[in-house]
Amino acid sequence: MTFEEAKAVLESNGQGHVLRFWDKLDATGQAALLAQIATLDFAAIGRMQAMLKDAGKPAAAAGTFEPAPVEAPEGDEKAVYHAKGEELLRAGKVAALLVAGGQGSRLGYDGPKGAYPIGPISDRPLFWFHARKLLGLKQTYGAPVPFYIMTSETNDAATRAVFEANDYFGLDRAGVFFFVQGMWPALDPEGKIILDKPGHIFMSPDGHGGTLAALDRSGALADMAKRGIEQVFFFQVDNPMVDIADPTFVGLNATKGADMSLKVCKKRDAHEGMGVVVIRDNTYAMVEYSELSDEQMERTNPDGSLWLAYGSPAIHMFSRAFLQAEAERPMPLHLAHKKIAMVNDAGETVKPEKPNGYKFEKFIFDVIPNAKTLLTMAFDRTQEFSPVKNAEGNDSPATTKRDLQAKWRGWLAQAGVTLPEGTPVEIDPAYALNAEQLKAKGILIG
Numbered sequence: 001m002t003f004e005e006a007k008a009v010l011e012s013n014g015q016g017h018v019l020r021f022w023d024k025l026d027a028t029g030q031a032a033l034l035a036q037i038a039t040l041d042f043a044a045i046g047r048m049q050a051m052l053k054d055a056g057k058p059a060a061a062a063g064t065f066e067p068a069p070v071e072a073p074e075g076d077e078k079a080v081y082h083a084k085g086e087e088l089l090r091a092g093k094v095a096a097l098l099v100a101g102g103q104g105s106r107l108g109y110d111g112p113k114g115a116y117p118i119g120p121i122s123d124r125p126l127f128w129f130h131a132r133k134l135l136g137l138k139q140t141y142g143a144p145v146p147f148y149i150m151t152s153e154t155n156d157a158a159t160r161a162v163f164e165a166n167d168y169f170g171l172d173r174a175g176v177f178f179f180v181q182g183m184w185p186a187l188d189p190e191g192k193i194i195l196d197k198p199g200h201i202f203m204s205p206d207g208h209g210g211t212l213a214a215l216d217r218s219g220a221l222a223d224m225a226k227r228g229i230e231q232v233f234f235f236q237v238d239n240p241m242v243d244i245a246d247p248t249f250v251g252l253n254a255t256k257g258a259d260m261s262l263k264v265c266k267k268r269d270a271h272e273g274m275g276v277v278v279i280r281d282n283t284y285a286m287v288e289y290s291e292l293s294d295e296q297m298e299r300t301n302p303d304g305s306l307w308l309a310y311g312s313p314a315i316h317m318f319s320r321a322f323l324q325a326e327a328e329r330p331m332p333l334h335l336a337h338k339k340i341a342m343v344n345d346a347g348e349t350v351k352p353e354k355p356n357g358y359k360f361e362k363f364i365f366d367v368i369p370n371a372k373t374l375l376t377m378a379f380d381r382t383q384e385f386s387p388v389k390n391a392e393g394n395d396s397p398a399t400t401k402r403d404l405q406a407k408w409r410g411w412l413a414q415a416g417v418t419l420p421e422g423t424p425v426e427i428d429p430a431y432a433l434n435a436e437q438l439k440a441k442g443i444l445i446g
């Protein structure tokens with residue numbers, strides 16, 4: 001893109017100010033700015049500007065809906081799904097899709113969140129736990145589970161470096177596919193693109209919903225097709241308890257021919273900040289925590305249980321065909337009012353005291369209404385969910401380490417080993433993926 005082309009496209013979209021420091025930039029700075037301008041999607045920016053008129057209004061009420069029915073397969077039914085999932089795993093038809101492009105701002109860790117040391121004894125990183133589970137699956141079923149990892153421009157190089165430095169945690173590197181999500185500019189309240197330096201447009205990742213377009217653009221979807229993948233297990237980087245490609249969940253989605261299935265768990269309390277899967281106007285949808293009234297959150301059934309008992313921790317199954325179809329469809333945008341460092345007319349970067357601009361994101365759960373068949377499956381959060389979101393308090397490294405160890409202590413107890421209270425515990429997922437494997441293999445205490 002030349003300067004003249006950039007100027008023309010910016011001015012025709014009312015964004016000429018992006019070039020206002022052009023003459024002060026050196027040749028490298030000018031080239032970098034032109035490269036950034038070339039990535040801008042002005043159709044999307046137009047949609048963002050249109051959304052600004054509703055900015056500041058309280059979140060729309062979720063309206064009338066019913067909680068979605070929850071599957072909790074047991075006994076013979078569960079065995080059927082489990083066998084189907086195992087068959088698909090043995091045939092190499094299952095992939096793992098990890099979204100790891102987030103900024104981890106609440107945790108405040110300097111580096112990709114997946115590099116955060118979470119092993120209670122070893123300090124091994126989140127990525128280690130995920131990768132070792134994939135290794136465990138390959139050992140169990142004899143076929144690899146290809147690993148698709150979404151990064152963002154901000155953490156892509158650092159993420160790859162972590163995998164390199166750890167020899168891919170023992171995985172075959174040909175089965176690990178990194179792909180980078182899109183970045184979007186932020187807008188000020190007048191709809192102008194925000195510069196954070198004289199020659200630089202502030203950009204941030206386009207949300208976990210950016211996965212679909214990025215899967216397509218990067219060739220990851222084509223790669224899945226080439227490998228004969230039929231079922232894709234989707235998960236987030238911050239939960240080292242996740243049961244990756246749980247055969248029952250894989251088999252449920254496949255047996256029912258579903259486009260998508262979501263794992264759901266009992267909420268900690270009525271106000272836990274989780275989205276809930278609902279049926280509204282005969283269509284499945286996710287209702288975000290911010291859209292629920294206190295009355296809806298606190299409502300109880302006649303037996304005293306919560307009406308909205310289950311929340312979604314973003315553990316999903318997708319059919320590959322559905323991902324492919326959705327990748328070609330535009331997704332809705334969501335806006336968030338944020339503090340964004342911004343250059344002033346003197347060319348100095350100023351950190352605001354109050355939110356001064358809007359970031360835009362796509363959310364993966366916006367595909368839910370498009371699924372022809374969709375299921376939700378209950379799981380036990382003490383076994384599968386304890387995310388690292390915050391630096392302290394709930395959902396922090398301390399609670400995750402506590403929950404990991406409680407789970408492993410339970411596995412050890414099932415294998416006949418009771419440790420004195422407070423003994424630190426850590427189990428390599430490549431040694432045992434679950435209590436049964438641990439019992440069958442015997443216990444190594446190192």
Ligand code: UTP
Pocket residue numbers: 099100101102103104105106107113150181205206207208210235236237238389
């Ligand atoms: P979160 O919003 O919980 O985590 O995203 P975050 O972005 O890492 O942390 P905060 O909100 O800034 O504190 C949930 C999952 O979605 C991924 C994250 O990496 C995490 O696995 N994600 C989020 C992306 O891959 N891209 C995004 O643009 C946003």
